[in-house]
Structure formats: C-alpha cells, structure tokens
Amino acid sequence: MSETQITCTKVGHTYPNGVEAIKNVDATIKQGEMVSVVGQNGSGKTTLVKHFNGLLKPTDGDIMIGDLNTRENPVGLLAEKVGYVFQNPNHQIFAASVHEELSFGLKNIGLNESEIEKKVQDIADEFLLTEYLELNPYRLGFSLRKTVGMASIIAMEPDVVILDEPTTGQDYSGVKTIKESMAKLKSEGKTVIVVSHDMPLVAEETDRVLVMCNTELIFDGPPADLFINKPILEKTNLKPPQITSFSEAKNFGDNKKAVLSVEDAIKYV
Ligand SMILES: Nc1ncnc2c1ncn2[C@@H]1O[C@H](COP(=O)(O)OP(=O)(O)O)[C@@H](O)[C@H]1O
Numbered sequence: 001m002s003e004t005q006i007t008c009t010k011v012g013h014t015y016p017n018g019v020e021a022i023k024n025v026d027a028t029i030k031q032g033e034m035v036s037v038v039g040q041n042g043s044g045k046t047t048l049v050k051h052f053n054g055l056l057k058p059t060d061g062d063i064m065i066g067d068l069n070t071r072e073n074p075v076g077l078l079a080e081k082v083g084y085v086f087q088n089p090n091h092q093i094f095a096a097s098v099h100e101e102l103s104f105g106l107k108n109i110g111l112n113e114s115e116i117e118k119k120v121q122d123i124a125d126e127f128l129l130t131e132y133l134e135l136n137p138y139r140l141g142f143s144l145r146k147t148v149g150m151a152s153i154i155a156m157e158p159d160v161v162i163l164d165e166p167t168t169g170q171d172y173s174g175v176k177t178i179k180e181s182m183a184k185l186k187s188e189g190k191t192v193i194v195v196s197h198d199m200p201l202v203a204e205e206t207d208r209v210l211v212m213c214n215t216e217l218i219f220d221g222p223p224a225d226l227f228i229n230k231p232i233l234e235k236t237n238l239k240p241p242q243i244t245s246f247s248e249a250k251n252f253g254d255n256k257k258a259v260l261s262v263e264d265a266i267k268y269v
C-alpha cells in the first residue's frame with residue numbers, strides 16, 4: 001500500500017452564499033491514524049472532511065494529499081487515494097442495483113471484469129449485502145443503503161477512508177458491522193477519519209480527536225485528554241462516554257487521563 005498524508009495549512013472555506021463554514025484549520029494526518037471529528041451540528045465537520053479528498057477546494061490556505069495540492073488536481077484522481085462516504089447515502093448512490101453501485105468505482109480505477117466480480121462478491125460478503133446485490137439500492141432501508149455507500153468506497157481500497165456519521169440511523173448490527181470494518185481498515189494500515197456524535201465509538205475506536213466549534217478546530221489530541229477537558233466539553237456540549245463519567249465519579253484513574261472503556265475501568269476496581 002502507498003502512504004498518503006493529509007496536510008492542511010490555514011484552511012478556510014466560505015460557501016458561494018457567503019457562509020464561512022471553516023477557518024484557519026491546521027492539521028496533519030499521517031498514514032494509519034484513526035481520527036475522529038466531533039462537534040455540534042453546523043460546526044464545520046462535513047465541510048472540513050470534504051476537503052480531505054478534494055470534493056471541496058479551500059477558499060483559503062492549502063490541502064496536500066500526499067504530494068498533490070487539492071486545488072490543482074481533479075477529485076477523480078484524489079478519490080483514488082482518499083475515499084469519502086457521504087453522511088447521506090442519497091447524495092452518493094446513483095446506480096440501478098447494489099451490484100452496479102459496488103462495481104462502478106472499481107471500473108473507474110481500471111480493474112478487469114473478473115477482478116471486479118471477485119471484489120464485489122468479497123465486499124458484499126464483508127458487509128452482509130450478498131442477498132441484495134440485484135436490488136435497486138433505493139428499495140433498501142436507509143441503514144442498508146448507507147452500508148452500500150460505505151462498501152462501495154472501501155471496495156476501492158483507498159489509503160484513507162472518511163466516514164461521515166456512519167452510525168447515525170444504524171441499528172445494533174449495523175453499528176457492529178461498521179466498528180468491525182473500522183478495525184479491519186486499521187489492521188490493514190489504512191487511515192480512518194470518522195465524523196461522529198457517538199462518543200463510545202470515538203473513545204474506543206479512534207486515537208485522536210479533532211473538535212470543531214463554530215468554524216474552528218479548537219482541540220486536537222487523544223480521547224483520554226479530551227474527555228477530562230471540562231472547558232472544551234462544555235463549550236461544545238460534548239458528553240463523555242458513560243464509562244468515563246462513572247469512573248470519574250468513582251475516582252478511578254489518575255485524574256490526568258480519562259478512563260475510556262470498561263476494560264480500563266476494571267483495572268481500578
Ligand atoms: N452547500 C452549502 N452552502 C452554504 N452553506 C453551507 C453548505 N453546506 C454547509 N453549509 C453551512 O456551513 C456550516 C457548516 O456546515 P457543515 O460543515 O455541514 O457542519 P457539520 O457537518 O458540523 O454539521 C453550517 O452553517 C452550514 O449551514
């Protein structure tokens with residue numbers, strides 16, 4: 001696998017209607033990192049991550065994907081390195097069948113027919129979509145349709161996978177599939193960037209959190225540092241995972257790092 005680092009230098013984006021959605025964001029994301037992006041609705045999360053594969057171009061500053069400046073390269077080329085899974089699958093899915101949706105990107109990156117067929121079967125198997133391959137994606141429920149969107153991007157094996165609110169609207173089994181998929185991507189050395197309101201997922205599956213607040217990146221660090229940072233939590237109305245609050249009430253841990261999982265908490269009992 002190749003290495004793709006994303007480097008943002010003083011990135012700002014003002015939409016054509018004059019709304020300034022992000023400003024002055026500096027961040028570098030290295031190959032293999034598990035990163036979450038959190039913050040209230042409208043704080044700029046989606047706008048930021050759509051810059052990471054060139055879907056949006058900065059109106060200020062620069063983004064480099066590896067050695068490619070996103071201003072100077074077409075999204076088709078950038079998307080081979082960084083895949084973005086839309087928050088709303090209806091903005092992504094267009095094919096008449098799940099099979100066609102899963103094949104489309106694979107054709108574009110130049111795989112031959114038998115390679116495509118193998119890949120489609122494998123990815124359908126991984127995401128429990130095999131029985132739906134011949135169906136129109138719009139005949140599936142929202143959560144399965146969202147899974148199709150995720151599978152079609154991951155099938156192309158980009159170095160970096162961006163998931164925009166993947167667990168929103170998913171049931172228990174959908175969330176489980178997503179977490180397993182994130183763990184698999186991590187084991188393969190992929191970078192995963194996940195926008196989420198699901199704090200247990202942020203705490204347990206990612207190593208670094210970017211907190212957006214009203215257009216600005218106001219925190220960048222490990223979840224164990226975020227969930228003891230009262231000023232940031234209050235400012236952004238973020239609630240730590242239940243196990244973190246419970247552990248704090250019980251005086252578990254060392255007061256410098258938040259307890260993030262039940263396995264962690266048990267050490268202090
Ligand atoms: N296409 C657009 N045109 C104009 N304003 C937009 C557009 N998309 C988002 N915005 C605005 O930009 C701000 C940030 O939105 P967004 O990045 O979607 O936030 P989040 O993902 O954190 O909810 C909001 O004020 C939103 O209304």
Ligand SMILES: [Mg+2]
Nearest residue numbers: 045046047087
């Ligand atoms: Mg969003």
